[in-house]
Amino acid sequence: MREWADFTLAETQEGGVPTLALKGPLRVHSLGNLDAKLDGISGSFRHLDMSGVTDIDTTGAWLVRRFAERHDAVIVGESEQARRLFAAIGNMAETAPIDTAPPSGLFIRTVGEVGDVIVKWGRGLVQTMDFLGSLIAAVGITIRHPSRLRGTAMIHHMQYIGINSLWIVGLMSFLIGIVIAQQGAVQLQQFGAEIYTINLTGRLAMRELGILMTAIMVAGRSGSAFAAQIGTMKLTEEVDAMRTIGVSPMEALVVPRVLAAVLMMPLLGFYSALLAIVGGAFISNFGLDIPFFTFLQRTQEVVPLTDVWIGLIKAPVFALIVAMAGCYQGMRVESNAEEVGLRTTQAVVTAIFTVIVLDAFFAIFFTEIGWK
Numbered sequence: 001m002r003e004w005a006d007f008t009l010a011e012t013q014e015g016g017v018p019t020l021a022l023k024g025p026l027r028v029h030s031l032g033n034l035d036a037k038l039d040g041i042s043g044s045f046r047h048l049d050m051s052g053v054t055d056i057d058t059t060g061a062w063l064v065r066r067f068a069e070r071h072d073a074v075i076v077g078e079s080e081q082a083r084r085l086f087a088a089i090g091n092m093a094e095t096a097p098i099d100t101a102p103p104s105g106l107f108i109r110t111v112g113e114v115g116d117v118i119v120k121w122g123r124g125l126v127q128t129m130d131f132l133g134s135l136i137a138a139v140g141i142t143i144r145h146p147s148r149l150r151g152t153a154m155i156h157h158m159q160y161i162g163i164n165s166l167w168i169v170g171l172m173s174f175l176i177g178i179v180i181a182q183q184g185a186v187q188l189q190q191f192g193a194e195i196y197t198i199n200l201t202g203r204l205a206m207r208e209l210g211i212l213m214t215a216i217m218v219a220g221r222s223g224s225a226f227a228a229q230i231g232t233m234k235l236t237e238e239v240d241a242m243r244t245i246g247v248s249p250m251e252a253l254v255v256p257r258v259l260a261a262v263l264m265m266p267l268l269g270f271y272s273a274l275l276a277i278v279g280g281a282f283i284s285n286f287g288l289d290i291p292f293f294t295f296l297q298r299t300q301e302v303v304p305l306t307d308v309w310i311g312l313i314k315a316p317v318f319a320l321i322v323a324m325a326g327c328y329q330g331m332r333v334e335s336n337a338e339e340v341g342l343r344t345t346q347a348v349v350t351a352i353f354t355v356i357v358l359d360a361f362f363a364i365f366f367t368e369i370g371w372k
Contacts, residue, residue: 003024003025003030003054004024004030004031004032004034005022005023005024005025005026005027005030005031005032005034005053005060006022006023006024006034007020007021007022007023007034007037007038008020008021008023009021018045018046019045019046019047019048019049020041020045020047020048020049020067020073021049021051021052022048022049022050022052022053022064023052023053023054024052024053024054025053025054025055025056025060026053026055026056026057026059026060026061026063026064027055027056027057027059027060028057028059028060031059031060031063034063035063038063038067041071045071045073046073046074047073047074047075047076048064048067048068048071048073048074048075048076049076049077050064050075050076050077050078050079050082051076051077052077053078053079053082056079056081056082056085057085058085058088058089060085061082061085061086061088061089062089064082064086065086065089127328127332128328131324131327131328131331132324134250135250135254135255135258135324137250138248138250138251138254138255139255139258139259141251142251142255148251149255149256149259150251150252150255150256153252153256154256154259154260155260156256157222157256157257157260157261158260158263158264160222160225160260161218161222161260161261161264161265161268162260162264162267162268165217165218165221165222165268166268166271168217168221169213169214169217169268169271169272169275170271170272170275172213172217172272173205173210173213173214173271173272173273173274173275173276173279174275174276174278174279174282175279176205176209176213176276176279177201177205177275177276177277177278177279177280177281177282177283178279178280178282178283180200180201180204180205180209180276180280181197181200181201181279181280181281181283181284181288182283182287184197184200184201185197185284185287185288188200194288195290197280197284197288197290198280198284198290198295198298198299198302199302199303201276201277201280201299202277202280202299202302202303203302203303203307205272205273205276205277205280206273206277206303206307206308206311207307207310207311208311208359208363209273209276210269210270210272210273210274210276210311211265211269211272211273211311211314211315211318212318212355212356212359213272214265214268214269214272214315214318215265215269215315215318215319215321215322215351215355216352216355218261218265218268218319218322219322219325219326219347219348219351219352219355220348220352222261222322222323222326223322223323223325223326223347223348223351224326224344224345224347224348225326226257226323226326226327226330226347227325227326227327227329227330227340227343227344227346227347227348228330228340228344229330230253230254230326230327230330230331230333231329231330231331231332231333231339231340231343231344232333232340233253233330234330234331234333234334235333235336235337235340239253239331249331253327254327254331257323257326257327258319258320258323258324258327260323261319261320261322261323262316262319262320262323264319265315265316265318265319265322266311266312266315266316266319268315269311269312269314269315269318270308270311270312270315273311277295277296277299278296280295281293281295281296281299306366306371309371310362310366310371313362314358314359314362317358318355318358318359321351321354321355321358322351322355325347325348325350325351325354326347326351328347329343329344329346329347329350330343330347
């Protein structure tokens, strides 16, 4: 048989203001017409005794809180559960004051928005440094204990980043080589120097565009995949489950992806540069009357070895940026599926922007040290 909530009135020992004592479960299914009964009571009460309440939920807490405020009564004898509910109701009942101040001017709003952006950048920089430190620590642990390296996972990501990207990177580089050679030849023909199209295509592909376009392609293809994969694992609480069983997410998820990218990017960049040169030789064979193999042979003569080394030096740095951006943004996913998409987009944009900025820095740096 269901037990219903009820109350009794008792006079105080002083014979003054009475005390109202609640009893039974104050839950939504057992309140019955208690609300109407309490509304029909007039007068004031010194205490609202809850020592007889066996159970309470949010609805019951609202009822008691409203009655106590209406009659200016002090609640006594409440349980710990009731105290928590009263505290929660108090927090929910707090409303922000209405801002009646006039809107600020355009200049003030602009300065405020710029300040917010700078603060967010500062926080993002601190979080990025924290992530980088955790990655370095995880790599150090892996070096000291090679058995902790997830070799199978790393090979899987090497295949995804490298082998599975060969066709798209090769096609892109081949077409870029055609564009460089064709447009370069059009400009150089004005000076009767179209033979230098070989120099332009070979050096530009090997020194700059080969690794740069590869990094952009890997950022859009693999960096976004890293962010989406890890972000989905965060939403499904797989990352938390790893920590619970004693597995480091940095070692299991981030380190294999970063190492795979660092190992495969130099190979992909060199492969991309070669395909760009082949594309230039292909269009030159038909549009410039330069034989295909003559173009390739001449490229070996005019492209210095320093250009090859520059591309190979930049490749691991770009790979680290791309992989870190994807993994970092994936680890930052917190709330819902929409954030996975936003973080994935942010990972790609951050990686591409940083790669281009670093490429400009490398171009100036290598020129200053004499690697022209």
